[in-house]
Amino acid sequence: MTQTAKVTETDVLVIGGGTGGYSTALRAAALGLRVVLVERDKVGGTCLHRGCVPSKAMLHAAELVDGIAEARERWGVKATLESVDWPALVATRDDIVDRNHRGVTGHLAHAGVEVVRGSAELTSPRGARIAGYGEVTARRGIVLATGSRPRTLPGLVADGRRVVTSDDALFAAGLPESVLVLGGGAIGVEYASLHRSMGARVTLVEAADRLVPLEDADVSRHLTRGLKKRGIDVRTGARLLEAAVLDDGVRAAVRTPRGETRTVRAQRLLVAVGRVPVTDGLGLAAAGLGTDERGHVVPADWDRLETSVPGIHVVGDLLPPPSLGLAHASFAEGLLVAETLAGLRPAPVDYAAVPRVTYSAPQTASVGLSEAGARDAGHDVVVGTMPLTAVAKGMVHGQGGMVKVVAERNGRVLGVHLVGPHVSEMIAESQLIVGWDAEPSDVARHVHPHPTLSEAVGEAFLTLAGRGLHQRA
Numbered sequence: 001m002t003q004t005a006k007v008t009e010t011d012v013l014v015i016g017g018g019t020g021g022y023s024t025a026l027r028a029a030a031l032g033l034r035v036v037l038v039e040r041d042k043v044g045g046t047c048l049h050r051g052c053v054p055s056k057a058m059l060h061a062a063e064l065v066d067g068i069a070e071a072r073e074r075w076g077v078k079a080t081l082e083s084v085d086w087p088a089l090v091a092t093r094d095d096i097v098d099r100n101h102r103g104v105t106g107h108l109a110h111a112g113v114e115v116v117r118g119s120a121e122l123t124s125p126r127g128a129r130i131a132g133y134g135e136v137t138a139r140r141g142i143v144l145a146t147g148s149r150p151r152t153l154p155g156l157v158a159d160g161r162r163v164v165t166s167d168d169a170l171f172a173a174g175l176p177e178s179v180l181v182l183g184g185g186a187i188g189v190e191y192a193s194l195h196r197s198m199g200a201r202v203t204l205v206e207a208a209d210r211l212v213p214l215e216d217a218d219v220s221r222h223l224t225r226g227l228k229k230r231g232i233d234v235r236t237g238a239r240l241l242e243a244a245v246l247d248d249g250v251r252a253a254v255r256t257p258r259g260e261t262r263t264v265r266a267q268r269l270l271v272a273v274g275r276v277p278v279t280d281g282l283g284l285a286a287a288g289l290g291t292d293e294r295g296h297v298v299p300a301d302w303d304r305l306e307t308s309v310p311g312i313h314v315v316g317d318l319l320p321p322p323s324l325g326l327a328h329a330s331f332a333e334g335l336l337v338a339e340t341l342a343g344l345r346p347a348p349v350d351y352a353a354v355p356r357v358t359y360s361a362p363q364t365a366s367v368g369l370s371e372a373g374a375r376d377a378g379h380d381v382v383v384g385t386m387p388l389t390a391v392a393k394g395m396v397h398g399q400g401g402m403v404k405v406v407a408e409r410n411g412r413v414l415g416v417h418l419v420g421p422h423v424s425e426m427i428a429e430s431q432l433i434v435g436w437d438a439e440p441s442d443v444a445r446h447v448h449p450h451p452t453l454s455e456a457v458g459e460a461f462l463t464l465a466g467r468g469l470h471q472r473a
């Protein structure tokens with residue numbers, strides 16, 4: 001980040017250079033606005049440096065490791081895993097992150113965004129002080145994009161060695177031989193899956209009665225079955241009572257749903273119990289703003305993502321639900337806010353049509369309402385399901401999985417839920433189906449390629465439309 005002549009006034013001041021902030025900055029600059037983007041660490045934020053990108057790079061390596069066992073056990077390919085060269089794996093991961101980082105930095109420079117390295121603190125509804133730089137005021141608006149950090153539990157101090165969060169779990173000298181993962185949301189499940197693929201003994205503890213509790217219950221069921229089949233000790237409805245840090249690991253007391261106390265020993269405790277918005281030092285009060293009880297900055301106008309202070313907008317992980325704490329949601333929010341500040345009238349973000357993915361083995365991918373969610377919302381619901389193993393390509397993969405479609409009786413599709421291999425790449429058509437209010441018969445008209453996993457999606461819709469080919473309605 002080069003700092004040239006200081007800018008004291010700009011059209012748009014973006015605080016935070018993660019996916020939410022940099023997407024706002026790029027779009028605003030493309031629309032002809034002068035933009036200052038303040039970032040105290042590295043542009044790209046959590047997703048690029050500590051989240052989506054490095055974790056998915058390593059999950060790809062994990063898939064390769066799993067593939068060796070499958071090759072040997074299912075396909076007669078006489079392959080054995082010699083070892084994982086950790087420095088080589090890390091070098092590839094870091095190269096992917098570095099290239100992305102250079103890409104984002106280059107895009108910002110090319111767009112003419114003034115990137116300022118420093119910590120910004122609001123001083124008024126129109127301006128902020130940037131440490132080591134000075135005051136900047138914004139004529140059109142300020143965009144808060146300061147993101148989130150891992151939550152921990154009271155009394156549980158993440159020391160980065162024995163007790164870790166997603167910020168440091170993948171950045172140590174190697175993975176542990178055993179890990180206790182606390183939290184069965186997307187991050188906890190992905191990290192449990194990754195550690196297991198790399199040979200660790202994994203215990204996954206979730207306080208709710210099922211993994212990924214915000215997803216459809218059938219997704220949780222299939223996911224849990226898949227993880228258990230891979231040897232992960234999944235304990236739902238279980239609570240961590242206490243954890244002692246020892247020289248060689250941690251000893252945790254876990255309360256089971258039956259009220260018994262079990263001791264779990266592991267080399268590492270990975271805490272993945274959610275994230276909290278980052279607003280410390282941001283000076284919200286000076287601008288006339290506060291947070292809700294969970295620390296989020298709540299928009300007064302969700303259609304424009306504008307706070308109660310006119311001209312101050314908010315994007316990304318700072319937002320409460322229905323925003324999703326996902327990078328691709330923050331991209332959409334960034335575009336929306338930039339276009340709003342440029343005087344356009346963009347359509348609000350359709351959160352119901354934003355896909356949600358867990359990149360574990362098996363993967364889960366969903367969009368729209370769960371079956372229970374649809375019933376709770378008062379819909380007269382019909383459901384179509386299709387096991388992935390009912391289509392030829394699903395048999396080739398041999399990893400189970402399913403498609404579940406939730407629709408209104410004689411009406412539109414409300415939700416699509418997938419579990420299995422590569423479903424992260426298969427959800428895209430379903431987001432259009434849900435986003436465009438399609439009905440099962442609209443989808444059933446369209447032919448899916450054979451043999452593919454996506455055929456199972458096509459078949460589920462054919463069945464719902466009363467035209468099932470390989471399964472009866």
Ligand code: FAD
Binds near residue numbers: 018039045330
């Ligand atoms: P951030 O990316 O957190 O960026 C905020 C930035 O603001 C930071 O760079 C910070 O340094 C800066 N900042 C904070 N305060 C100040 C200040 N006062 N002044 C200047 N700068 C400041 N999402 C997905 O969609 N797909 C995934 O696969 C996925 N995987 C994930 C895996 C993990 C392990 C984690 C932790 C998250 C994952 N996410 C994923 C979520 C995704 O990373 C976040 O939703 C996204 O990064 C939020 O972007 P943001 O711009 O709101 O915040």
